[in-house]
Amino acid sequence: MRKMAIIEMVEQDNRDEDYGFALVGRVLSWLSQNWRDQPSLERIAAEAGLSPYHLHRLFTRYVGVTPKKYVQYLTLDHAKQALDNSQSVLDVAFETGLSGAGRLHDLFVTHETMTPGDWKRRGDGLELHYGWHDSPFGECLIVASARGVCGLAFNGTDDRARTLADLCTSLDGATVVENPDTIRPYAEAAFGGGDVHLVLRGTPFQLKVWEALMRIPEGSVVTYSDLAERIGAPGSARAVAGAVARNPVSWLIPCHRVIRNGGTISGYRWHPDKKRLILAWEAAQSEPSRNTERAS
Structure with a gap:
């Protein structure tokens, strides 16, 4: 695989915080493509242009776990284990009826819904704004109206226009x-x-699936069949997969938390490597809370 250049030239007046955020994001992207090689700390550091000590310290600060631990989160074995461990957590999440709200770290998400007909009546003549911004998962595109975010995508092809x-x-x-x-x-x-x-904006079925996605807790995953059952539509896994694929707001509506039976990670609109990266990031962010639960 072609060696990925991680570090790029930055201007002298860039703040350390911005520099670290961008650098770690590039390291995460590289790991999502090279995790099968089980790269050592020394190799990851060389790709980043840092000493192993500096990389270890910077990575742990931003991600919450060591590079070695993060690579473990990228494996198929971890995905399978996450499926097994998620069932009881998902039961609680869906039974408590978290409709309309979801938690991501310190992020609180609310939403309003519109059918295609509603959108057409309100959307004609509506002006939306968009912008490109850095994220822990690479460059992202956000589209919003005065009322809120209506689109979030990752630039998985390096083609902004597309x-x-x-x-x-x-x-x-x-x-x-x-x-x-x-x-x-x-x-x-x-x-x-x-x-x-x-x-x-979506059909009633799509909106139902997207609302269910927001109930899946961080660090948990579910299969398409499980999600179909939890929205009261057993046997409609294929239709659920179609609705998941049409999710217009990546990350905030966590469609990445749905994987295939057996833990296979595929079929992500912005590339499976991106999906694996996000799931590993969330597993890392959930690690401190799991350690606290074990100690109590």
């Missing part, structure tokens, strides 16, 4: 204007913690 066009297929009837300054607060809240309000 990513924007793909996301805008679900935003027909509206004018989309680039305005990164307007979008920046949404990006900061989405990946740094805060309140984010979503405006979702």
Whole structure:
């Protein structure tokens, strides 16, 4: 595999915090593509252009676990174990009826829904803003109206125009204007913690599936069949998979938490490597809470 250049030139006045955030994001992307090689700390550090000590310290600070532990979260064995461990957690999450709200670290997500007909009546003449921003998972595109976020995508092909066009297929009837300054607060809240309000357009079935996705706790995964049963539609796993694939708001509506039977990670709109990266990140973020539970 072609060696990925991790570190890039940065201007002297970049803040250390921004530099560290961007660098670790690139390391995570590299690991999502090379985890099968079980790279050593020394190799990862060499790819990042850092000493092993510096990488270990920086990575642990931003991700919450060591590079070695993070690579373990990327494996198929971990995905299988997560499926087994998630069942009781999911039972509680769905029974408590978390409709309309989901927790991601310090992020609180609320939403309002519209059918395609509602969107058409309100969307004609509506102006939406979009912007490109850094995230722990690479460059992301966010589209929002004055009422909230209606699209979030990752640039999985390094083709901004293609990513924007793909996301805008679900935003027909509206004018989309680039305005990164307007979008920046949404990006900061989405990946740094805060309140984010979503405006979702979909069929009643799609909206039902997307609302169910927001009930899946961080660090847990579910199969398409399990999700179908939990929304009261057993036997509709294929239809559920179609609705999951059409999710317009990645990360905030965690479609990445649905995997195939046996733990196989595939079929992600923004590339399976990106899905694996996000799941491993969430597993790492959940590690401190699991350690606390074990100690109590």
